[in-house]
Amino acid sequence: xxxxxxxxxxxxxxxxxxxxxxxxxxxxxxxxxxxxxxxxxxxxxxxxxxxxxxxxxxxxxxxxxxxxxxxxxxxxxxxxxxxxxxxxxxxxxxxxxxxxxxxxxxxxxxxxxxxxxxxxxxxxxxxxxxxxxxxxxxxxxxxxxxxxxxxxxxxx
Numbered sequence: 001x002x003x004x005x006x007x008x009x010x011x012x013x014x015x016x017x018x019x020x021x022x023x024x025x026x027x028x029x030x031x032x033x034x035x036x037x038x039x040x041x042x043x044x045x046x047x048x049x050x051x052x053x054x055x056x057x058x059x060x061x062x063x064x065x066x067x068x069x070x071x072x073x074x075x076x077x078x079x080x081x082x083x084x085x086x087x088x089x090x091x092x093x094x095x096x097x098x099x100x101x102x103x104x105x106x107x108x109x110x111x112x113x114x115x116x117x118x119x120x121x122x123x124x125x126x127x128x129x130x131x132x133x134x135x136x137x138x139x140x141x142x143x144x145x146x147x148x149x150x151x152x153x154x155x156x
Contacts, residue, residue: 021066024053028070031122054085061091075139097141 015021026049030038038045050071057067073079079095086093100108109131115121126134 015068019066019068021068022060023068023070024057025070026050026053026072027123029053054082058086058089058091072138074137076142076145079141079145095141095145 012023015023026046029049029052030045034045053069053071057069060067069082071082073082073095083093083095109126112121112123113126116123
């Protein structure tokens with residue numbers, strides 16, 4: 001199995017090549033500017049980063065560049081707001097939900113933790129308790145959201 005950073009790199013390269021797309025990631029933007037631990041300012045800065053990347057996406061689409069927003073879109077409300085934002089600007093947005101087995105997700109998270117500890121990756125280090133809390137907050141997309149489901153059985 002590839003290391004998680006290699007998997008993400010591979011996926012990004014394929015998306016860029018196959019769809020002529022620019023990938024915009026809120027986590028990448030925030031981690032390139034700020035330390036991992038922003039404390040109580042994290043949510044505010046995250047909202048500003050999302051707004052900035054939404055604007056960048058509109059600009060890129062205006063020059064015929066496809067855009068992939070590598071965001072969590074954790075709630076139905078967030079997904080609907082994003083779709084409305086782009087629809088109001090004449091842009092058709094598609095939601096692609098990547099579903100992987102829990103065991104695979106846990107393996108990838110463990111690999112990410114090791115990469116962070118070794119200094120091989122700049123990503124958010126998430127303790128198991130926090131991961132459980134975050135998982136409980138995620139709202140899986142429903143059929144009425146027009147999602148395209150991508151089910152991963154195995155990652156390389």
